């Protein structure tokens with residue numbers, strides 16, 4: 001197992017450098033982006049980056065490259081200012097179906113994660129209790145994953161990744177198939193996790209525009225590359241970056257009631273058709 005990089009405040013967290021992915025056709029072409037660990041004005045908080053794009057555009061492919069699960073055809077993904085390409089296991093991945101060991105209790109699942117990198121049993125147990133408390137799951141510690149709701153499974157999966165000492169989490173479509181109330185609960189969980197520790201940075205891959213605006217302080221819009229005449233020119237890349245924090249749209253629990261929120265959601269919906 002690869003050792004986890006140690007992130008420190010103020011450093012470059014992630015560099016995506018001219019990533020191209022080709023299969024039988026070009027999926028991603030010239031994807032570049034970066035996340036710096038913290039902005040000065042947010043010293044007590046982490047950040048959420050929303051990777052937003054229409055279905056089939058290549059979000060999962062980029063997700064896999066950022067997680068080190070797939071090597072890009074060309075270009076690179078690097079962590080923490082390193083020149084080395086990201087390796088699988090260095091980034092916490094919370095997949096769509098929250099895979100947990102069904103034969104182990106919630107406690108067993110979390111202890112397994114907590115002891116994986118050399119933590120002793122006592123410290124591991126303390127860390128598990130702290131996270132179970134934080135996620136309101138202490139009463140469910142003895143339950144097996146099958147006995148949990150989707151939201152509870154998701155919180156256990158996030159806790160599992162945080163215990164693996166990943167302060168950098170990738171989440172794949174955490175809102176899919178949820179009703180509005182459950183979506184709100186997930187948004188709250190994500191903002192909560194990102195504000196728990198200044199180094200908890202989460203990249204959330206989604207095509208849910210409104211949820212993405214609610215949780216993100218930066219939005220990356222993935223769309224098709226086009227030539228000067230507007231025709232698709234092959235592959236997709238990040239077409240626009242929205243600094244929601246700079247626009248005053250981040251970290252507002254009542255964001256949905258604001259006109260700017262509705263205007264941005266409407267503009268993004270219209271933009272999706274052209275991506």
Ligand SMILES: Nc1ncnc2c1ncn2[C@@H]1O[C@H](COP(=O)(O)OP(=O)(O)OP(=O)(O)O)[C@@H](O)[C@H]1O
Nearest residue numbers: 023024027053054055056057058059060061062207
């Ligand atoms: N192993 C593969 N071989 C060939 N083509 C692939 C492979 N994996 C993905 N693709 C293609 O890459 C494109 C992008 O797929 P991807 O799953 O990344 O899209 P997405 O944006 O995540 O979509 P969705 O939101 O629907 O999950 C699709 O056209 C898909 O068919």
